[in-house]
Structure formats: C-alpha cells, structure tokens
Amino acid sequence: WKVLTAKRWELLRTMCGAGPLTVREAARRVNRDIKAVHGDLTALVTAGVLERTEAGQVQFPYEAIKVEFMLQAA
Numbered sequence: 001w002k003v004l005t006a007k008r009w010e011l012l013r014t015m016c017g018a019g020p021l022t023v024r025e026a027a028r029r030v031n032r033d034i035k036a037v038h039g040d041l042t043a044l045v046t047a048g049v050l051e052r053t054e055a056g057q058v059q060f061p062y063e064a065i066k067v068e069f070m071l072q073a074a
Contacts, residue, residue, distance in 0.1 A: 011037065017060075
C-alpha cells in the first residue's frame with residue numbers, strides 16, 4: 001500500500017493506453033507539480049509497475065491492471 005497511493009493510482013489511470021510520456025507531460029495530464037509526479041513515477045518504476053524507455057520517458061506497459069484484495073474485520 002505504500003507504493004499504490006491514491007495519487008499514484010491516478011497516474012496509472014492516466015497513463016494506461018497513453019504510450020510513453022515525459023514526466024512533464026504526465027504531470028500536466030494529472031494537473032500536479034512536476035517534482036511530486038517525478039517522485040511518484042520513480043516509486044512506480046522501482047516497484048516494477050512502470051518502465052523507463054531508452055529515451056527516458058515512462059510508460060505503463062500493460063493494457064490493463066487488475067488488483068484484487070479482501071479486507072476483513074479482525
């Protein structure tokens with residue numbers, strides 16, 4: 001959960017199907033500060049959710065993502 005925060009989910013949703021993007025373009029699309037988006041993108045690349053291209057752009061290499069979990073009371 002430390003990796004998939006609400007802001008990072010928003011980034012993933014925006015990047016899904018968009019192809020490679022620069023950090024600046026990703027920040028523009030989610031209307032956020034470039035430094036904050038850079039940090040989020042770096043965390044997602046480190047976690048293996050996003051990939052960096054040879055040109056230095058970032059891309060979501062999947063057509064879709066499915067996350068399934070169950071939450072129960074203790």
